[in-house]
Amino acid sequence: MQIYLPIAEVSVNAFLLLGLGGLVGILSGMFGVGGGFLMTPLLFFIGIPPAVAVATEANQIVASSFSGVLAHFKRKTVDLKMGTVLLVGGLAGAALGVVVFNYLKSIGQVDLLVRLCYVAFLGVVGALMFIESLNAIRKSRKAGGSPPAARRQRTWVHALPFKMRFRTSGLYISVIPPLIVGVLVGILAAIMGVGGGFIMVPAMIYILGMPTKVVVGTSLFQIIFVTGFTTMLHATTNYTVDIVLAVLLLIGGVVGAQIGTRIGVKMKAEQLRILLALMVLAVCGKLALDLLLQPVELYSLGVAGGH
Amino acid sequence: MRGLAILFFLLLPGLSAGEEVVLGLSRDKVSITTSFDGSEILIFGAVKRESPIPDGEPLEVLITVAGPSQPVTVRRKDRWFGIWVNADAVEVDRAPSFYAVATTAPVPEVLTNTEDLRHKITIDRAIRSVGAPGTVSDAASFTEAIIRIRRANGLYQLLEGQVVLDQQTLFRTAIKMPANLTEGFYATRIFLTRGGQVVSSYETAIDVRKVGLERWLFGLSREQPMLYGLMSLAIAIAAGWGASAVFRLLRN
Numbered sequence A: 001m002q003i004y005l006p007i008a009e010v011s012v013n014a015f016l017l018l019g020l021g022g023l024v025g026i027l028s029g030m031f032g033v034g035g036g037f038l039m040t041p042l043l044f045f046i047g048i049p050p051a052v053a054v055a056t057e058a059n060q061i062v063a064s065s066f067s068g069v070l071a072h073f074k075r076k077t078v079d080l081k082m083g084t085v086l087l088v089g090g091l092a093g094a095a096l097g098v099v100v101f102n103y104l105k106s107i108g109q110v111d112l113l114v115r116l117c118y119v120a121f122l123g124v125v126g127a128l129m130f131i132e133s134l135n136a137i138r139k140s141r142k143a144g145g146s147p148p149a150a151r152r153q154r155t156w157v158h159a160l161p162f163k164m165r166f167r168t169s170g171l172y173i174s175v176i177p178p179l180i181v182g183v184l185v186g187i188l189a190a191i192m193g194v195g196g197g198f199i200m201v202p203a204m205i206y207i208l209g210m211p212t213k214v215v216v217g218t219s220l221f222q223i224i225f226v227t228g229f230t231t232m233l234h235a236t237t238n239y240t241v242d243i244v245l246a247v248l249l250l251i252g253g254v255v256g257a258q259i260g261t262r263i264g265v266k267m268k269a270e271q272l273r274i275l276l277a278l279m280v281l282a283v284c285g286k287l288a289l290d291l292l293l294q295p296v297e298l299y300s301l302g303v304a305g306g307h
Numbered sequence B: 001m002r003g004l005a006i007l008f009f010l011l012l013p014g015l016s017a018g019e020e021v022v023l024g025l026s027r028d029k030v031s032i033t034t035s036f037d038g039s040e041i042l043i044f045g046a047v048k049r050e051s052p053i054p055d056g057e058p059l060e061v062l063i064t065v066a067g068p069s070q071p072v073t074v075r076r077k078d079r080w081f082g083i084w085v086n087a088d089a090v091e092v093d094r095a096p097s098f099y100a101v102a103t104t105a106p107v108p109e110v111l112t113n114t115e116d117l118r119h120k121i122t123i124d125r126a127i128r129s130v131g132a133p134g135t136v137s138d139a140a141s142f143t144e145a146i147i148r149i150r151r152a153n154g155l156y157q158l159l160e161g162q163v164v165l166d167q168q169t170l171f172r173t174a175i176k177m178p179a180n181l182t183e184g185f186y187a188t189r190i191f192l193t194r195g196g197q198v199v200s201s202y203e204t205a206i207d208v209r210k211v212g213l214e215r216w217l218f219g220l221s222r223e224q225p226m227l228y229g230l231m232s233l234a235i236a237i238a239a240g241w242g243a244s245a246v247f248r249l250l251r252n
Helices: A014-031 A036-045 A050-074 A080-106 A110-142 A176-192 A197-206 A212-237 A243-266 A269-292 B002-017 B113-119 B139-152 B212-223 B225-251
Strands: A002-005 A010-013 A163-166 A171-174 A299-303 B019-025 B029-032 B039-049 B059-066 B069-080 B083-096 B099-103 B156-159 B164-166 B170-177 B184-194 B197-210
Touching: A002 A014, A002 A243, A010 A014, A014 A036, A014 A243, A014 A269, A036 A050, A036 A110, A036 A176, A036 A269, A050 A110, A050 A176, A050 A212, A050 A243, A050 B225, A080 A110, A080 A163, A080 A176, A080 A212, A110 A176, A110 A197, A110 A269, A110 B083, A171 A176, A176 A197, A176 A212, A197 A212, A212 B225, A243 B225, A269 B083, A299 B139, B019 B184, B019 B197, B039 B059, B039 B184, B039 B197, B059 B164, B059 B170, B069 B139, B083 B139, B099 B170, B113 B184, B113 B197, B139 B156, B156 B170, B197 B212, B212 B225
Parallel strands: B029 B197, B099 B156
Antiparallel strands: A002 A010, A163 A171, A299 B069, B019 B039, B039 B170, B059 B099, B059 B184, B069 B083, B164 B170, B184 B197
16 A cells, blocks of 8 residues: 655555564564664665655654653653753754754755764674674673673763762762763764664663663653654754654554564573674665665755755 | 748648647646555547648647756765765756656657747756856756656656547547656646647646645644644654554453
C-alpha cells in the first residue's frame, strides 16, 4: 500500500515503513538502544530527504522514550537533578546544532555534514563495541569469572569548581562536566536526529561516575526534552517534521521493541553486542562508500534560496 | 501577381482559423491524497473544421503539460580530500516542476525551430537559465543536469509518436504523472501543426492539489509551525503509548 507523506512529498510503501520501524524496534528491544542512529540512515537509503529524516526521527524518539521513562519513574531510577543539568546543556546544544544545520542547509552542505557525522560516530562506536565484546567473550572463555568492578577514581572531573550534590546518584561533583556532556549530546540530536543515548550512557558512567542503575532512566529523561526541543526547532525553522512518517515508524517500532526484548532475554549479552557492533559497522560502511565512490549522478537539485 | 497575393491572404486566415481544437480531459483535477501514487491523465479531442480537410502537409498534434515553474539550485559534486562533496552551484531561473511533450511524430518532423522558440514547446526551450557565477564555466551542463535528473524521475517526458491521430480529426494521448508532484496549475497546451508551422493552439489547466488530510497537515506545518510541532509531539507520544498499551493488553 503506497502512502503519500505530506511533508517529505514522496510516496512510499506503508508496510515498508512499518517493517523498518519494526526491524529497528526489534533491535532496540534486543540491545536496549534507542535505534535512532540506525533508523535515520535507513530512511536515507529508502529515499527520504535527509533533512526530513533527521527532524522526523527526533519526533519519533520523543515518543519511544516516553513510555520508557515512565517505567523508570516508577522504579525511581531517574536522577532529576542530574537530568535537569544535562538538559540545560542539551537545550543549548540543540539550539546550536539547529543553527549549524540551517546554515549548512543554505549552502547545500547539510547532507554531507549529516553523513560525515554518521560515518564518524558509527565507525567509532561500532569499532569500540566490537573490540570490547570480543575481549569479553575471550575473557569469559578463559576465566569464566565475573570481570573486576571498575574502581571509581578521582580524576580531573573532581577538581573543577561549581560543585553540586546529586542525591539520587550519590555524587558531589562540578556541574561543568554534565553541562558539557549535555551540550555535545544536544548538538548530535539536532544534526543527526538521534537521542544520543549511545554517547551519553558511556559518558555518564565513565566520565561522571554515575551508578549504572540510574543512568538509563536519567538519559531517557534528558533525551525526551532535548529531542522534543529539536523537533520544535526543526518544525518551526525548516518545516521538515513529517508526522505521518513518524507515526508509521513508531507503531512498527513499539511492536518490534516488545518482540525484541523477548529475543534479547534468550541471547547472551556478548553475542548480542557483537551482532549490534557488526550491524553498526555495516551501516557505517555503506554510508562511507557513498561518500568515497564517485556518484553516478554528480549533479543534484535543490530549491533555490535554501528555503 | 496582385491577384495571387489577395488569394493568398484569403486562404491564410481560412487555413489557421479553419482548424480548431475541441478538447476533453479525463480529469481536470488531480487530488494528492494519502494514498496518491501518481496519476494518468487522458487528453483527447477533435479538430473542428468548417471546410474539408486541406490537402498538402498532413496535420500533426503536439500536446504539452507543464507543472508550475520554480527557480532551482543545481549543485555539482567534486572530489575534495577523497570524498565527494557539493562544490559548484548554479541557480536556474525557471524550470517547470513537471513537463511532458507528446507528439504524433518525432519533433523535428512536426515542428520547426522557429516555431519551437516562439511557443517554447520542447523541454529545452521551457527551461530558462540565468547567468552562472564566474567560477562555473560550463553553465549549460547544469541545465542539462536538471533535464537528465527529472527525466530519470519521470518528471520530464518526451513522448514522441504517442499522440494517436485518427482521420486527421480525432486525437488522444495518455500522460502519466508520478507521485512526487508539485502542487499548482499544470498548463496543458495543444498545438496543431502543418509542415512544422503552428496553425492552431488551445490552452487549459489541470489543477493538482493536496486534499484532505495531506492539505491540512501541509498547510498547518507552514502556517502554524509551532502548533504543528506541538501536535506532532503529542500525536507521536499518544501513538507510542497507545501501541505499547495495546500490546500489553494482547499479552495478558
